[in-house]
Amino acid sequence: MVPQITDDQRAQMRELGYVVFEDIFTVDEMTDLITELEADEARMRASLAASGGESGISRADEITFNDHIAERNPLVREFTKRPEFQALCKEFIGDNVDLYWNQTVFKQPEGAREFPWHQDDAYTPVTPAPYLTLWLALNDATEENGCISVLPGSHKDGLREHHPSPIGWVGHSSDDPDQGVLAPIRAGSLICFWSLTMHKSGSNRSKGVRKAYVIQYSAYPLHRVADGELIEVEIPVLRDGIGV
């Protein structure tokens, strides 16, 4: 279902930095996508397990980040260009948009660790910023299995100081009294937020894997803040407002 974005949602994105869009896809509409994403993730996790179980911020028995799937899989690539996403990109980014990054994030059952509070911009600051993250639930994301929490309004003061941890940058303490708001969503729903919106995910205390496909879109052209270099991305999504 292509979202008809309301004035309230525009205002919420502007003021709070995130909007939940419920039931954008049915599970049937995601069946082929999920098959491809799961197969790709299984290959990645097998090779991770064979080489010691850890690489970067992925842990085979805890949480895996499997990126650039659309770049190697035509079905996934086509999915990232769906009209549902184009509508959000056009609304929140503009007429010239690229797929900036895409990754699955699978959280294994009964894991105790949260994925820490951070702004996505902390990983690689880019300009123009912020870009847009669409966190698509491939299965129901609940408080029990480690759904996303967001810190409303945290996008307003730019990039905050982050410090490194074994599982990624941390920009807000898990001991801070403000632990934001939980955003549990059904499979096929998505959380739309800015790359400057502070977010985290909880521990997966359930018996199943929590599965998300995280798709990030940026304005074209895009440059790295550190050296001003143009970031070459492979997958254009909109040019002059038209899907490509």
Ligand SMILES: O=C(O)CCC(=O)C(=O)O
């Ligand atoms: O899905 C998760 O558990 C966390 C993902 C996340 O925060 C991210 O990809 O930036």
